[in-house]
Amino acid sequence: MSVTPQQEEFRERAVLRDASADGTTIRQTSLWRDAWHRYRANKAAVVAAVLFVLMLLYVTFIPIFPTGDPYAVDFAQAYLPMSWDHPFGTDQFGRDLFTRVALGGRVSIGIGFAATIAIMGIGILYGSISGFIGGRLDNSMMRFLDALYGLPYLPFAIIVTQLFRVVDFWVMVIALTIASWFTAARVVRGQIITLKENDYVRAARAVGARWYRILGRHLLPNTLGVLIVFVFLELPGVILGEAFLSFIGLGINPPKASWGSLAQDGRDVYLSHPSIILFPSLAIAYLIICAFFIADGLRDALDPRTRET
Amino acid sequence: MTKFIIRRLLWTIPVLLLVVLFTFLMMRQIKGNPFRKTERAVPASIQRNLDRKFHLDQPWYVQYGEYVKGVFTADLGPSLVLRNQSVNDIVKSHFPVSLELGALAFLFAIVVGIPLGVLAALRANKPTDYVAMLVANIGFAVPSFLVATLLIYYCSVKWNIGLPTSGWSTWQSKILPSIALGFLPMAYFARLVRGTMLETLQQDYVRTARAKGLRWRRVVGLHVLRNSLIPVVTAAGPLLGGVITGSFIIESIFAIPGIGRYYVNSVTARDYSVTMGLTILYAVIVIFANLVVDILYGFLDPRTREARA
Numbered sequence: 306m307s308v309t310p311q312q313e314e315f316r317e318r319a320v321l322r323d324a325s326a327d328g329t330t331i332r333q334t335s336l337w338r339d340a341w342h343r344y345r346a347n348k349a350a351v352v353a354a355v356l357f358v359l360m361l362l363y364v365t366f367i368p369i370f371p372t373g374d375p376y377a378v379d380f381a382q383a384y385l386p387m388s389w390d391h392p393f394g395t396d397q398f399g400r401d402l403f404t405r406v407a408l409g410g411r412v413s414i415g416i417g418f419a420a421t422i423a424i425m426g427i428g429i430l431y432g433s434i435s436g437f438i439g440g441r442l443d444n445s446m447m448r449f450l451d452a453l454y455g456l457p458y459l460p461f462a463i464i465v466t467q468l469f470r471v472v473d474f475w476v477m478v479i480a481l482t483i484a485s486w487f488t489a490a491r492v493v494r495g496q497i498i499t500l501k502e503n504d505y506v507r508a509a510r511a512v513g514a515r516w517y518r519i520l521g522r523h524l525l526p527n528t529l530g531v532l533i534v535f536v537f538l539e540l541p542g543v544i545l546g547e548a549f550l551s552f553i554g555l556g557i558n559p560p561k562a563s564w565g566s567l568a569q570d571g572r573d574v575y576l577s578h579p580s581i582i583l584f585p586s587l588a589i590a591y592l593i594i595c596a597f598f599i600a601d602g603l604r605d606a607l608d609p610r611t612r613e614t
Numbered sequence: 615m616t617k618f619i620i621r622r623l624l625w626t627i628p629v630l631l632l633v634v635l636f637t638f639l640m641m642r643q644i645k646g647n648p649f650r651k652t653e654r655a656v657p658a659s660i661q662r663n664l665d666r667k668f669h670l671d672q673p674w675y676v677q678y679g680e681y682v683k684g685v686f687t688a689d690l691g692p693s694l695v696l697r698n699q700s701v702n703d704i705v706k707s708h709f710p711v712s713l714e715l716g717a718l719a720f721l722f723a724i725v726v727g728i729p730l731g732v733l734a735a736l737r738a739n740k741p742t743d744y745v746a747m748l749v750a751n752i753g754f755a756v757p758s759f760l761v762a763t764l765l766i767y768y769c770s771v772k773w774n775i776g777l778p779t780s781g782w783s784t785w786q787s788k789i790l791p792s793i794a795l796g797f798l799p800m801a802y803f804a805r806l807v808r809g810t811m812l813e814t815l816q817q818d819y820v821r822t823a824r825a826k827g828l829r830w831r832r833v834v835g836l837h838v839l840r841n842s843l844i845p846v847v848t849a850a851g852p853l854l855g856g857v858i859t860g861s862f863i864i865e866s867i868f869a870i871p872g873i874g875r876y877y878v879n880s881v882t883a884r885d886y887s888v889t890m891g892l893t894i895l896y897a898v899i900v901i902f903a904n905l906v907v908d909i910l911y912g913f914l915d916p917r918t919r920e921a922r923a
Contacts, residue, residue: 452629454852454904456636457859457896463881464637464893467644545757549863552759553878568759572867575763576771586760593755 340530340606350602357595360588364410371404376560386580393584396570405567406584412563414592416477417544421536423482424543428489429525429532435490436497437520447494450487458484462546463555472558477550481543492535496528530607537600541593548589564589618912626901633897634685638678641890681890690891694884701891704876709895711782712865712872716858718788719796723853727800728846731807732839738812746804753801762794762867780869791868795861799853806849810842817841844914851907855900 344350368375372391378398387394393402435446465480466472500506501524509519544564550556551565552572559566564585571581665671669680684691690701727750734746753761766779769790778787814820815838823833862874873892880888 449632451625452632455629455633455897455901457893457900458856459860459862460877460893460896463877464640464644464889467881467889468640541755548757549759549860552757553863553866555878555881565757568757572759572763575767579763579767582760582763586757586763589757590752590755590760594751597751597754 344602344606347602347605349598350605353595353598353602356591357599360410360592360595361414364407364414367404367407368411372401375400375404375408394578394580396581397574397578402581402584405562406564406588409562409564409567409585410588410592412474412557412561413544413547413565413589416474416481416547416557416563417540417592419474419478420481420485420543420547421539423478424486424489424539425532425536427482427486428491428493429528431486431490432493432495433497433520433525436494436501437516437524439498439501443494447491450490453487456484459546459549462550466550466555472556473561474557477547477557480550481546485539485542485546489535489539492531493528496531497524500524500527530603533607534600534603537596537603540596544589544592615912619909622905622908622912626905629901630685630898631682633901634682634894635678637890637893637897638681639674641886642674644884644886685894690894691887693880693888694886701888704888705873705891705895708871708873708876711870712858712861712874715782715788715791715795715861715864715870715872716854718792719794719857719861720799720854722792722796723799723803723857726796727803728807728843730800730804732811732834732842734804734808735811735815735842736834738808743808747808750801750804750808753797754805756797758794758798759863759867761797762791762864765790765794766867782868782870782872791864791870794867795857795864799857802849802853803846806845807842810845811838814838814842844911847907847910847914851903852900855896855903858899859896 377400379400382395391401391403393406396402396405431446431450435443462480462484465483466476469476503523506519506523509523514522547556547563548565548568551563552569554566554569556565557563562570567585568582568589571578571583571585575582662671669677672680681691688702690705693699693701693704730746730750734743734750737743769775769777770779777790778784779790781787782791820833820837823837824830828836861872862878864870865872865874866878873895876888877892879885880892
């Protein structure tokens with residue numbers, strides 16, 4: 306039987322332990338520490354991660370310590386330019402834009418992550434059933450998925466939102482999830498199918514491991530790397546989708562606002578006051594670029610295929 | 615090959631049926647009714663006649679059967695809200711505009727995106743590459759409504775180079791919307807081509823071609839480019855579908871009389887038959903785009919013919 310990566314790793318660890326016995330300290334490297342080293346080597350990814358955390362801090366703390374009331378309507382304060390008191394100026398109702406963009410960010414990022422996690426959840430469930438059981442079931446489940454690819458993304462999400470009386474945070478999450486879980490399921494299934502053929506899975510089967518142990522212990526943990534990358538690849542699409550729906554007025558209902566609906570507020574006055582559409586849109590672009598470079602770094606760090614080369 | 619095409623064509627029928635069923639069932643779940651607004655309450659007898667006219671008094675499977683018959687005979691039924699207009703009328707008069715917009719945007723994406731990616735790959739990690747990838751990343755992250763707004767702001771207002779910002783009549787009026795809509799797929803193509811070209815450049819057959827003294831230009835044109843464009847074909851199907859079905863934001867910003875505006879209006883007016891008919895039209899476009907890509911792919915890469923059906 307050929308030597309599996311696990312056995313090799315085990316042997317290396319044993320060597321490391323023996324080497325440290327003579328007084329020199331050699332730290333063991335784990336998979337995650339390895340990944341962390343590789344991630345740090347990618348400078349763009351590190352910068353993106355720092356900027357991403359900054360954005361999270363901004364949307365978390367600015368609404369707690371606001372630079373102005375985000376809801377109070379005061380027409381005397383309308384359309385103020387950028388200043389120390391109002392870093393992004395104010396909107397047509399005199400509301401502080403810096404605080405409103407932070408609040409919108411909570412909604413947009415929240416919907417983005419919630420929908421992405423839901424997409425992953427459904428994808429893991431569907432993909433691992435299909436890939437693990439295989440055969441006829443796999444075939445028909447994949448055919449069904451092929452058919453779903455015929456559904457147009459945004460129109461379908463719109464129809465789902467219409468099933469509910471009020472479009473709120475969770476309705477958006479549900480709509481975006483239903484309209485875009487297919488790719489995740491395919492990715493998971495592809496991973497499971499390739500991993501299933503590995504020797505350590507056969508070995509586990511040979512010693513009598515039950516199916517849930519093989520799936521939970523050997524297959525799913527090995528897909529984790531790919532899935533983490535996928536989260537950051539999926540996030541931009543979800544956030545953009547939400548922004549589009551909100552921008553045409555079919556998104557989250559007021560008074561709640563997301564970046565998309567904030568941008569919509571500035572749509573009719575962009576000639577005289579471009580900042581109102583600019584700042585929420587740039588916030589979207591900022592987040593998407595961050596997610597992109599983070600995904601890039603994570604792929605280098607976690608994806609076993611690029612790791613070998 | 616003919617067998618492959620026929621099988622692939624036949625496969626679209628169950629896909630279409632499933633998509634129609636999905637849309638149909640979802641639309642039935644939507645609460646509210648265009649005729650049952652409280653301020654426009656009608657006598658029971660008229661209500662019955664209305665129901666009969668639109669087959670609302672039949673059980674759902676009869677309605678579904680009628681509808682499927684309509685879809686396959688290209689009759690999408692009457693509009694429930696717009697008097698004396700059928701969904702077919704709306705499609706006939708406004709869909710060509712949307713189709714043209716999508717095609718022009720896609721053309722822009724290919725004509726600009728692919729050379730940009732090729733250039734970036736040939737000058738990898740040099741200033742040209744950085745500039746090209748900066749453009750691509752911006753195109754990827756900035757939502758199309760901001761791209762459109764900036765284009766209008768700069769091209770028509772600030773610098774005033776005489777491009778109209780609304781309507782869809784002269785060729786000048788088609789430039790800005792096409793660029794705005796094509797920006798995202800352009801960025802996508804650029805990134806994709808750069809990635810696959812860098813991979814192809816490292817293949818053995820490229821080294822062989824170089825070693826036997828083939829001129830560099832010929833190597834790139836003959837070996838590298840051709841093999842790098844296969845993934846582009848794969849991506850083109852969903853992107854083309856996305857461009858056509860996602861154009862309603864651009865259509866509303868530039869006041870283009872396309873189908874997207876009707877779609878959004880029909881959703882807010884609860885004009886089910888229009889929403890449903892247009893959703894199915896969108897689905898047909900997506901299915902058709904995927905079909906064309908699959909067949910093209912079968913020509914480009916013979917290995918896929920047996921694997922897919």
